[in-house]
Amino acid sequence: MNAARQQILESLRRERPPAERLPELRGMWHRYADRSRQFADAVESVGGACRFVPDLDAIEPLAKEQIVASGADIGRCASAVPGLRVGRAALASDSPLADLERMDWVFAPGRFAVAENGAVWIDGGDLPCRAALFLCRHLALVVRADEIVHNMHEAYDRLTWNGARGGSEFGLFLSGPSKTADIEQSLVIGAQGAKTLCVFVLGRSADRPS
Amino acid sequence: MEEDRAVVPHARLAARFVADADRTTWHDAALWFVRVKRDRAAAHVPEWEELRELASRIKAHLMSRLPEYLEQFESNAARNGAVVHWARDGEEHNRIVLEILNRHNARRVVKSKSMLTEECRLNPYLEARGIGVVDTDLGERIVQLRNEPPSHIVLPAIHLRKADVGATFHEQLGTPAGESDAGRLTRAACDHLRERFLAADAAITGVNFGIAETGGIVVCTNEGNADLGASIPRLHIASMGIEKLVPRARDLAVFTRLLARSATGQPITTYTSHFHGPRAGAELHIVLVDNGRGSLLARGAFRRALHCIRCGACMNTCPVYRRSGGYSYSATVPGPIGSILAPQRDPKAYHHLPFACTLCGSCTDVCPVRIDLHHQLLAMRREIAAAGHLSWSKRWPMKIARWVFGSPSRYERAGRTARWIIARLPRRILLCRWNPWSRQRELPPMPSKSFRDWYRESHERRSPTDP
Numbered sequence: 246m247n248a249a250r251q252q253i254l255e256s257l258r259r260e261r262p263p264a265e266r267l268p269e270l271r272g273m274w275h276r277y278a279d280r281s282r283q284f285a286d287a288v289e290s291v292g293g294a295c296r297f298v299p300d301l302d303a304i305e306p307l308a309k310e311q312i313v314a315s316g317a318d319i320g321r322c323a324s325a326v327p328g329l330r331v332g333r334a335a336l337a338s339d340s341p342l343a344d345l346e347r348m349d350w351v352f353a354p355g356r357f358a359v360a361e362n363g364a365v366w367i368d369g370g371d372l373p374c375r376a377a378l379f380l381c382r383h384l385a386l387v388v389r390a391d392e393i394v395h396n397m398h399e400a401y402d403r404l405t406w407n408g409a410r411g412g413s414e415f416g417l418f419l420s421g422p423s424k425t426a427d428i429e430q431s432l433v434i435g436a437q438g439a440k441t442l443c444v445f446v447l448g449r450s451a452d453r454p455s
Numbered sequence: 456m457e458e459d460r461a462v463v464p465h466a467r468l469a470a471r472f473v474a475d476a477d478r479t480t481w482h483d484a485a486l487w488f489v490r491v492k493r494d495r496a497a498a499h500v501p502e503w504e505e506l507r508e509l510a511s512r513i514k515a516h517l518m519s520r521l522p523e524y525l526e527q528f529e530s531n532a533a534r535n536g537a538v539v540h541w542a543r544d545g546e547e548h549n550r551i552v553l554e555i556l557n558r559h560n561a562r563r564v565v566k567s568k569s570m571l572t573e574e575c576r577l578n579p580y581l582e583a584r585g586i587g588v589v590d591t592d593l594g595e596r597i598v599q600l601r602n603e604p605p606s607h608i609v610l611p612a613i614h615l616r617k618a619d620v621g622a623t624f625h626e627q628l629g630t631p632a633g634e635s636d637a638g639r640l641t642r643a644a645c646d647h648l649r650e651r652f653l654a655a656d657a658a659i660t661g662v663n664f665g666i667a668e669t670g671g672i673v674v675c676t677n678e679g680n681a682d683l684g685a686s687i688p689r690l691h692i693a694s695m696g697i698e699k700l701v702p703r704a705r706d707l708a709v710f711t712r713l714l715a716r717s718a719t720g721q722p723i724t725t726y727t728s729h730f731h732g733p734r735a736g737a738e739l740h741i742v743l744v745d746n747g748r749g750s751l752l753a754r755g756a757f758r759r760a761l762h763c764i765r766c767g768a769c770m771n772t773c774p775v776y777r778r779s780g781g782y783s784y785s786a787t788v789p790g791p792i793g794s795i796l797a798p799q800r801d802p803k804a805y806h807h808l809p810f811a812c813t814l815c816g817s818c819t820d821v822c823p824v825r826i827d828l829h830h831q832l833l834a835m836r837r838e839i840a841a842a843g844h845l846s847w848s849k850r851w852p853m854k855i856a857r858w859v860f861g862s863p864s865r866y867e868r869a870g871r872t873a874r875w876i877i878a879r880l881p882r883r884i885l886l887c888r889w890n891p892w893s894r895q896r897e898l899p900p901m902p903s904k905s906f907r908d909w910y911r912e913s914h915e916r917r918s919p920t921d922p
Binding site: 249250252253254256257258259260261262263264265266267268270272273274275287290291338342346359361362363364369375376378379380396397398400401402404406407412413414415416417418419420421422423424425426427428429430431433435436437438439 | 485488489500501502505506509512513515516518519520521522525526535536541542543547591592593594597610611612613615616617620637638640641642645648649653666668669671677678679680682683686687697702703704705706707708709711712719721722723724725726727728729730731732733734735743745749750752753755758
């Protein structure tokens with residue numbers, strides 16, 4: 246293995262292309278007049294739903310309504326959002342796979358969201374077990390309106406990476422429910438991950454006059 | 456490896472594909488539809504061209520310092536708790552993966568889409584050694600159940616119709632006979648795959664991007680299968696080509712904005728997952744694979760082919776790919792980019808691929824990292840001709856053409872002779888099977904005189920004082 250490493254690196258050093266400077270990333274990136282509106286449009290365009298609520302308390306009745314409407318069992322719904330009590334199931338780092346697999350609804354916190362593409366950044370450290378995000382049937386995310394950034398450049402500027410140094414080893418941008426068009430290019434919303442996605446946006450964004 | 460297979464020329468395989476005119480027409484339209492979606496998505500981003508330029512420059516910089524970035528990636532990945540392995544070729548990659556699986560006594564493997572493991576022929580290697588591999592991307596699962604390779608790098612089953620998938624699922628998954636509803640077929644496949652995930656001992660994924668600065672890897676998918684794999688079993692092996700690095704995490708903003716828009720017209724993939732080390736109680740292994748990439752870097756004219764982020768846009772737009780299908784290329788990566796990568800590795804076997812191209816340049820126009828694809832295809836033709844890999848049917852006509860076009864008088868005489876003979880020969884002989892031009896075309900009527908004759912006459916009639 247060390248021989249392979251050495252051989253690969255040596256041959257790359259021998260055949261080095263001419264030096265090129267690493268470009269600065271200081272573009273005039275597109276910004277939106279109303280980030281919340283743009284975000285909601287983007288979420289809907291990728292097959293998800295977006296609901297604006299004033300605060301966490303306002304989510305509970307809406308969530309219960311959605312759970313009932315989806316025919317789900319309240320005993321198979323869980324929340325990992327601090328302060329949001331929905332469902333009777335609990336998520337734990339040692340939750341048995343069989344329980345996670347039966348999960349109807351999971352409510353998870355999003356750190357921030359991206360107006361450009363409807364993505365929400367989920368930090369693995371905010372969840373007791375990340376498999377729940379992908380095994381549940383319906384996923385609901387909660388993100389604050391003043392945490393919506395314009396584009397991916399602003400998004401990556403917000404992220405810090407310290408896997409081994411106490412930070413979480415996993416994080417993802419999630420945009421819409423799982424989907425596929427692998428059978429004759431027919432779009433099917435709801436593939437192997439969550440079949441539906443609802444994003445609750447809390448409060449008002451800076452772009453909106455109150 | 457790829458080189459061991461006898462390669463049937465593109466034109467012969469394409470002829471087989473186009474024999475079914477309805478299917479060809481559908482295939483053409485389906486891919487063009489993806490191209491249109493790409494155009495729409497790109498038009499939504501005012502700085503699109505700037506992003507392409509930045510992506511190209513970031514990759515060019517990366518390649519000029521690749522060994523340093525690889526070392527940086529390795530030490531950061533190790534600090535995150537991942538184990539990094541190095542493989543010179545596909546065989547070595549497969550051996551490393553097998554060894555890791557054996558150490559964990561893993562017998563049931565779920566794999567998400569990875570063109571690199573296709574390139575290395577990992578599945579047959581593991582299966583011959585008693586390890587079951589389930590491809591979990593829906594399109595890849597469909598072709599795996601049919602014992603076929605993918606025909607497109609992003610849309611692996613694009614050559615199949617709903618009825619074909621229905622028949623395969625009826626046979627293998629027990630769906631009702633004649634089922635052809637995409638939604639119901641997808642659900643059946645997802646239920647079947649869910650069982651495989653829950654029972655898996657290990658997951659193998661590809662890597663879209665590796666981050667030198669942080670040692671993290673990024674996997675972009677839509678179905679959620681890569682994340683299920685990387686979150687359920689306690690072993691995750693990620694196979695990664697050495698060209699997949701970006702220097703900084705912030706560079707990913709450029710690439711994630713380009714990738715899905717170019718591939719399927721989505722603003723971003725559903726899941727863009729960042730792994731910085733294994734989760735608690737699990738292991739993450741990253742296998743860095745060269746397999747000819749380093750030698751491509753050494754070839755100036757084709758170096759930029761290494762910038763490829765495997766979005767498939769060049770295939771979706773290619774007038775030849777759309778009408779000849781992925782299998783006509785006999786290579787893991789088909790289409791314009793494949794027609795550079797395959798002959799670069801094995802010019803003798805794949806000498807016909809750069810000629811399966813009209814040099815229209817559409818691939819170059821859509822490439823998100825601005826690879827000069829059609830220029831490279833032309834350069835590759837020259838290399839193949841210089842190396843003597845062309846068939847006599849391409850070599851001799853070119854030699855004769857050079858001799859004829861090399862002298863104005865020879866050219867004039869040849870034209871006069873052709874106009875005289877073609878006008879007199881019977882159609883039976885002119886349009887015979889030895890004349891490939893006439894297979895789908897009529898010959899044009901022969902003019903009575905050449906352009907030169909006409910020009911000479913019309914100028915001699917004019918007086919010198921005319922304007």
